[in-house]
Amino acid sequence: MKVKTSDIAITAVMPSQYPADDLPEIAMIGRSNVGKSSTINTILNRKNLARVSANPGKTRTINFYIINKEFYLVDLPGYGYAKVARSDRAAWGKMIETYLSTRNALQEVLLLVDIRHTPSEDDVLMYNWLRQYGYGSIVIATKSDKISKNQQQKSMKVIRETLGMPTNAQIVPISSLKKLGIDKLWGALESLFIENQLNITIEEQGEI
Numbered sequence: 607m608k609v610k611t612s613d614i615a616i617t618a619v620m621p622s623q624y625p626a627d628d629l630p631e632i633a634m635i636g637r638s639n640v641g642k643s644s645t646i647n648t649i650l651n652r653k654n655l656a657r658v659s660a661n662p663g664k665t666r667t668i669n670f671y672i673i674n675k676e677f678y679l680v681d682l683p684g685y686g687y688a689k690v691a692r693s694d695r696a697a698w699g700k701m702i703e704t705y706l707s708t709r710n711a712l713q714e715v716l717l718l719v720d721i722r723h724t725p726s727e728d729d730v731l732m733y734n735w736l737r738q739y740g741y742g743s744i745v746i747a748t749k750s751d752k753i754s755k756n757q758q759q760k761s762m763k764v765i766r767e768t769l770g771m772p773t774n775a776q777i778v779p780i781s782s783l784k785k786l787g788i789d790k791l792w793g794a795l796e797s798l799f800i801e802n803q804l805n806i807t808i809e810e811q812g813e814i
Contacts (some may be wrong), residue, residue: 616669693798
């Protein structure tokens with residue numbers, strides 16, 4: 607997929623602030639320290655579009671990034687950060703639930719997990735929730751450069767079994783540091799665009 611333009615379009619905390627143009631949306635969600643912002647910057651080939659913080663739990667809004675003026679990549683607040691106040695966690699949880707359960711433009715939700723660790727109880731609960739709503743066909747395993755290729759295969763098996771992923775769901779290892787796995791992820795998303803008959807231009811990086 608050739609990303610020609612990518613910009614922050616809307617920052618929202620309630621449905622009335624969501625985009626009103628009905629363009630397709632692909633959302634990303636994961637634990638607060640999973641590397642979601644770095645992954646977004648990597649797949650969009652941008653350095654600081656999504657803010658990367660040394661302190662987990664900084665994303666407190668739903669951020670809509672407009673891609674090629676054809677669809678949105680939606681950055682959802684991270685979950686599972688213990689140092690955040692309980693009231694804040696409850697508010698963020700409600701924000702995420704409202705978006706995921708009511709957004710008609712939403713096509714898929716990508717769950718991000720750290721390839722080095724067995725998915726947490728929160729990860730499993732989130733994935734089960736996504737599956738109930740028909741999402742979860744793609745899971746991104748971040749920080750793949752931190753382990754060997756052989757260990758990656760073992761870790762992906764653990765992730766698949768722990769989450770209870772169906773056989774047709776994909777796990778895509780990603781490394782923001784070494785920029786690995788980008789083409790595979792875009793390939794999976796392109797297949798989704800075609801399957802859902804979305805009016806999104808699929809142009810490969812080498813095409814003119």
